[in-house]
Amino acid sequence: MSDCPVLDIKGLTVTLGTRRGPARAVAGVDWSVRAGQTLALVGESGSGKSMSVLAATGLAPRSARVTGRVHLLGTELTGLPEDRRRRMRGRHVGFVFQDPTTSLNPVLTVGRQVSEAAEEHLGMTRRAARARAVELLDLVGIPSAARRIDSYPHQFSGGMRQRVVIAMALACEPDLLIADEPTTALDVTTQAQIVELVADLQRRLGTAVVWITHDLGVVAGTADEVAVMYGGRIVEQGPVDAVFAHPSHPYTSALLAARPDPAAGGADLITIRGAPPSPLDLPAGCAFWPRCPVRADARCEHEVPPLVPVSAGHHVRTFYRHQRPTGEDG
Amino acid sequence: MSGSEEKTSRRALSALRHDPLAVTGSLVLLLLVVVGVGGAWLAPSGVNEVDVDRMLQPPSWSHPFGTDELGRDVLSRVLVATRVSLQVGVVSVGIALVAGVTLGLLAGYYRGWLDNLLMRCMDVLFAFPVLLLAVAIVAVLGPGLLTAMIAIGVVYTPIFARVTRSGVLSVREQVFVRAAVSIGASDLRIMRRHVLPNVAAPLIVQTSLSLAFAILSEAALSFLGLGVQPPAPAWGRMLYDGRGFVTEAWWLGVFPGTAIFLTVLAFNLVGDALRDVLDPRQLTIGEARRNAG
Numbered sequence: 001m002s003d004c005p006v007l008d009i010k011g012l013t014v015t016l017g018t019r020r021g022p023a024r025a026v027a028g029v030d031w032s033v034r035a036g037q038t039l040a041l042v043g044e045s046g047s048g049k050s051m052s053v054l055a056a057t058g059l060a061p062r063s064a065r066v067t068g069r070v071h072l073l074g075t076e077l078t079g080l081p082e083d084r085r086r087r088m089r090g091r092h093v094g095f096v097f098q099d100p101t102t103s104l105n106p107v108l109t110v111g112r113q114v115s116e117a118a119e120e121h122l123g124m125t126r127r128a129a130r131a132r133a134v135e136l137l138d139l140v141g142i143p144s145a146a147r148r149i150d151s152y153p154h155q156f157s158g159g160m161r162q163r164v165v166i167a168m169a170l171a172c173e174p175d176l177l178i179a180d181e182p183t184t185a186l187d188v189t190t191q192a193q194i195v196e197l198v199a200d201l202q203r204r205l206g207t208a209v210v211w212i213t214h215d216l217g218v219v220a221g222t223a224d225e226v227a228v229m230y231g232g233r234i235v236e237q238g239p240v241d242a243v244f245a246h247p248s249h250p251y252t253s254a255l256l257a258a259r260p261d262p263a264a265g266g267a268d269l270i271t272i273r274g275a276p277p278s279p280l281d282l283p284a285g286c287a288f289w290p291r292c293p294v295r296a297d298a299r300c301e302h303e304v305p306p307l308v309p310v311s312a313g314h315h316v317r318t319f320y321r322h323q324r325p326t327g328e329d330g
Numbered sequence: 331m332s333g334s335e336e337k338t339s340r341r342a343l344s345a346l347r348h349d350p351l352a353v354t355g356s357l358v359l360l361l362l363v364v365v366g367v368g369g370a371w372l373a374p375s376g377v378n379e380v381d382v383d384r385m386l387q388p389p390s391w392s393h394p395f396g397t398d399e400l401g402r403d404v405l406s407r408v409l410v411a412t413r414v415s416l417q418v419g420v421v422s423v424g425i426a427l428v429a430g431v432t433l434g435l436l437a438g439y440y441r442g443w444l445d446n447l448l449m450r451c452m453d454v455l456f457a458f459p460v461l462l463l464a465v466a467i468v469a470v471l472g473p474g475l476l477t478a479m480i481a482i483g484v485v486y487t488p489i490f491a492r493v494t495r496s497g498v499l500s501v502r503e504q505v506f507v508r509a510a511v512s513i514g515a516s517d518l519r520i521m522r523r524h525v526l527p528n529v530a531a532p533l534i535v536q537t538s539l540s541l542a543f544a545i546l547s548e549a550a551l552s553f554l555g556l557g558v559q560p561p562a563p564a565w566g567r568m569l570y571d572g573r574g575f576v577t578e579a580w581w582l583g584v585f586p587g588t589a590i591f592l593t594v595l596a597f598n599l600v601g602d603a604l605r606d607v608l609d610p611r612q613l614t615i616g617e618a619r620r621n622a623g
Contacts, residue, residue: 059512090514103505107527113506116523117513168509 004074005032006176006208007056007093012068014048014055014232016279023279025051025064027232033225035175038202038209040219040240042255043229044276049212050180052229057093057178058085073175091121094169094207096198098181100161104153110137110164111149117171136167141197159190166197173205180212195222216255220244225313228252231277231287234307238314248316250294286318296320345607352607355599362593366413373406378561386579396581398571407563408585414564415593418479418548418557419541425483426544427537430490435521437491438498449495452488460485460543461550468556478557482547486540493536497529504528531605538601542594549590565590 014026026048033039041049055066058077070077072092077085097103105113114136115129124132130149137145140163153161162182169177179198183191199222202209213219219226220240227237228251236249247253254272274291277283283290289300297319299305307317346352365372381401389396395404433452437445455463467481501507502525510520549566551557558564560571565586572582 057512059508086514086516089512093512095509095512097505097509099505103509105504105506105510105524105528107530108523116510116515120513120515120519165509168513171513 005034005071006073007210008032008069008071009052009056010069012052012056012066012070014051014060015065016051016061017063017065018280020280022065024282025232025279026055028068029229029232029234031225031227031234031237033176033208033210035208036202036206037225038199038211038219038223040211040213040223040226041229042213042216042219042226044214046276046279047229048232048279049229053178053180053210053212057089058082059089087121090117091172092175094172094174094177096162096165096169096177096179096182099185100158100165101185103165104161106153109150109152110156113153114149114164114167114171117168121172132171133167136170137164139170139201140164140167142167158186159193162186162190162194163197166194166201170201170205170207174207176208176210177202178210178212181214182211183213183218184215191218198222216244217259228255231282232279233287233304233317234315235288235318236314236316237307238310242311242314246310246314248310248314249288249318250292250320251288252316254293294320346603349603349606351599352603355596355603358592358596359600362412362416362596365409366416369409369412373403373409375403375406377407377410377563378402379406386575386582388579389581395585396579398568398579398582399575404568404581404585407568408565408589411563411565411568411586412589412593414475414558414562415545415548415590418475418482419545419593419597422479422482422544422548423486423537423540425480426486426490426540427533429483430487430492431494431526431533433487434491434494435498435526438495439502439517439521439525445495448491452491455484456488456492460547464547464551465554465556468551473556473559475558475562478548478551481551482544485547486544489540490533490536493532494529497532498525501525501528535601535605538597538604541601542597545590545593545597 009032010030012026012029013024016023016025029048029052031039031041041053043049051060051064054060055064056070056077057072060066066078068078072088075088077088080088104110111130111133114133115124115126118124118129118132119126122129134146134149137149142148142160142163148156153164156164165182177198182198183194186194195218198209198211201207211219211223223240225238226240226243227234228243228249229235230251236243236247236252243252244256247256251272257270258272260269272291273293277287277290283301285299285301285303286292286305289295292300299319305317305319307315310316346356370377379402381397384393384397384401386399387393387397387401393403393405395408398404398407433448437448458466464478464481464485467484468477471477471480507520507524510524515523548557548564549569552564552566553570555567555570558567560567568586569583572579572586575582
């Protein structure tokens with residue numbers, strides 16, 4: 001791993017101007033991802049996971065006010081003029097969006113869509129870009145790519161379309177791949193194939209991956225780091241093994257407990273009471289306290305807990321302290 | 331053009347060939363274009379050849395459409411007037427299409443104050459009855475063929491702007507537009523490559539319908555004496571001139587009227603068929619049905 005992170009975010013806040021007043025979607029988030037590494041951003045809808053990535057790369061809605069520092073390959077993005085930022089993003093960052101049925105343009109052939117980025121940013125001729133598109137479609141496992149290149153998106157299945165989207169994202173050999181819930185709209189076996197495909201491509205190309213998901217199961221096998229977000233803040237962050245073995249925030253524990261367990265047979269699914277808070281109306285103190293099964297401390301309802309280390313690289317934002325086997329924390 | 335784009339248009343053409351209405355409409359249009367180009371040459375006699383001995387003669391072998399009150403051959407005048415009607419249709423709809431699509435695209439893509447400004451202006455234009463607005467514009471610019479075309483173009487601009495904007499509003503929210511933004515495509519490129527082709531289908535239909543309406547509007551303006559100036563022949567003007575002789579010389583109105591009717595019908599038939607064929611998704615459904623049937 002190189003020393004310089006591919007994407008480094010410090011103190012990122014995003015405030016959306018809405019009709020009902022400002023909504024604080026992201027409230028001071030720090031994370032970074034290095035080449036060849038996968039960071040999983042986990043959280044429920046509205047937790048700020050997607051918004052933090054979109055804002056960092058300059059794709060936040062126009063009404064958003066974004067502050068904080070974002071470095072892409074060592075270049076500060078936040079101060080850059082829109083045009084340069086657009087070029088940096090197009091050249092170095094690839095995006096895979098959630099729903100492959102809508103993320104492809106229905107009236108262009110998949111070949112044209114895959115080659116578009118290569119034409120735009122690598123200055124390739126049409127012919128060269130077309131050859132590159134065949135190569136990419138082949139790389140993402142589309143059978144007889146040279147023949148399928150002139151097909152339209154509706155002639156592909158959901159899983160195949162998502163492969164096309166991944167090929168588009170990889171067209172410029174990006175240093176960073178952002179996957180925004182890329183498997184949510186797919187059936188389970190296809191999900192596994194896509195997860196495996198991205199992991200495999202990452203090994204071969206050394207790309208950094210930010211995987212945005214609400215499904216802990218998807219990331220368990222492939223991510224290196226995980227950051228759990230709630231109410232616009234990171235509540236727990238650390239190496240995936242450490243977080244899964246010792247979930248230290250009540251929310252992380254609840255998320256892990258809420259995963260369906262086939263071994264439990266027909267037992268009821270465990271859920272988290274209540275609904276995630278609206279960014280328009282966040283509770284004071286720790287955003288999770290109204291739903292928290294622990295509420296360990298009187299400060300929970302008034303004070304935002306600081307992010308404190310649990311073990312090497314593993315941080316948590318809660319006043320509550322587990323009895324840990326190592327006993328390193330009170 | 332890339333090979334794939336050629337393939338789409340070829341598939342669309344082959345689908346059109348299987349639609350009898352589209353074939354009929356296209357043949358009529360083809361005929362009209364031939365007549366429009368070669369009308370003066372095809373006409374049996376000169377359009378302004380006055381022959382007072384042969385005034386108001388009913389259709390006969392020497393004058394298949396009869397003669398008018400000045401003894402001019404109606405067939406010749408109908409044939410020559412074809413060019414005027416087609417010209418007005420194409421030029422005025424061309425003006426409306428270019429202006430309307432540009433305004434609608436900008437309004438729908440950028441939203442905000444620009445959208446409000448442009449669309450409220452369109453609403454103002456839209457609030458006038460079509461003909462009244464056209465008459466007002468002609469009154470300002472002075473009567474004549476060119477001003478009639480400009481007036482009709484202006485009158486039909488809001489329709490194109492609205493159709494474009496409503497399409498753009500839904501297309502710009504699609505993830506593939508966001509994806510194009512994410513790969514760093516410029517606004518212009520996104521509008522041209524991703525947004526506009528996805529709103530093309532309703533625009534094509536609107537174009538064919540508007541061609542029909544523009545020809546009707548020209549006829550109406552000429553009927554009111556505000557379009558083509560006599561003695562040049564125009565279908566609408568011929569209707570106007572024949573109006574005084576409805577009871578004794580039906581052929582003065584019926585033949586130019588039929589020409590207007592056929593032209594409008596042909597544009598509508600072709601427009602409807604194009605709509606069914608140009609959308610690649612619908613094309614596949616059609617193909618699937620044919621293959622299954």
